[in-house]
Amino acid sequence: MRILAIESSCDETAVAVVADGRYVLSSCVASQIDAHAVYGGVVPEIASRMHVEAISPLYHQALAEAGMHPTDIDAVAVTYAPGLIGALLVGVNFAKGLAMALCKPLIPVHHIRAHIAANYLSAEESEPVRPPFLALVVSGGHTQIIGVDGYTTFRILGRSRDDAVGECLDKSARKLGLPYPGGVHLDRLGQGGNPSAYRFPRPKVENAPYDFSFSGLKTVAVNLIHNNKDLNQKDFAASLQAACADYLAGHAVQAAHDFGYDTVALAGGVSANCFLRQKMEQCSNLAGLHLVLPPFAWCGDNAAMIGAQAYYEYQAGHTAGLSLNAQASHSAE
Ligand code: KG4
Ligand code: ZN
Secondary structure (H helix, E strand, O other): EEEEEEEEEOOEEEEEEEEEEOEEEEEEEEHHHHHHHHHOOOOOHHHHHHHHHHHHHHHHHHHHHHHHOOHHOEEEEEEOOOOOHHHHHHHHHHHHHHHHHHHHOEEEEEEEHHHHHHHHHHOOOOOOOOEEEEEEEEEOOEEEEEEEEEEEEEEEEEEEEOOOOHHHHHHHHHOOOOOOOOOHHHHHOOOOOOOOOOOOOOOOOOOOOOOOHHHHHHHHHHHHHHHHOOOOOOHHHHHHHHHHHHHHHHHHHHHHHHOOOOEEEEHHHHHHOOHHHHHHHHHHHHHHOOOOOHHHOOOOOOOOOHHHHHHHHHHHOOOOOOOOOOOOOOOOO
């Protein structure tokens, strides 16, 4: 089954063609990073306008790269939630028009479910992970521990009560003067730094062992940058990321143990972070858990992951009519 998938929830317009939820026939991404960088963060109105400009050329490019004609598509999938409402609406409306014109099913996909499904995209020779497993979802907007009990059956076991870890890293990076989006630059800066040079509070929530609170950690990090004229930026970057990675990996592995999962997968933009990947390897090795890390290419926002999840949503009968609407916030459960 060949699904044409569309993603436009934030600052990347993306269109991909994915076969059987696994084989990426094409994946095209138009990033808006340069446009937002001058403002130090995503400007929703600019994001919507740029999605409108990019989506049609990307659709033609994705088809051409897959060597396909529009009528070869079996279904159209689109991210409908969560994200910036104006941005989501561009993808949803384009997908609706396409599905109607081609008389093909329309499959709505939840962005977080799709980040998890990035782990199903693989080279032909290796067997991808299958549910049940536990996913640690770490992105710019979400930090969640999710039990993936089936391809379309999810349990949110823990979540951030305030900021996501990506927000904490991005804000700290911005205060250091690193370019937007800061996470990847902080990752590079921290390589070879001393991870014990600076101390940070643990992002814990009383009486909720799998929940997180990153806003306090973010405030401590920002204050440290403001108040410390002799800050060693490299050591700061290493210490902050080590603190986040320690806590996230430790808690994901603990949750896997407590809820009886033998496999843990990372998902979301921050899963490209080297500190977190290494810590996940250490913690899951120690606990005897199987670890799945998404390939770097599928960590950030892309449409291939939408096509992967869409395949399973379709099999579960989750299609939509032309009344499909975008939703800014919506649970992955
Ligand atoms: O999943 P994503 O692309 O978008 C959302 O759904 O939010 O995640 C974006 C987040 C940003 O906070 C970005 O700074 C972060 O992922 N990110 C990283 C790295 N690459 C991307 N954070 C830390 N280290 C990285 N290597
Ligand atoms: Zn994302």
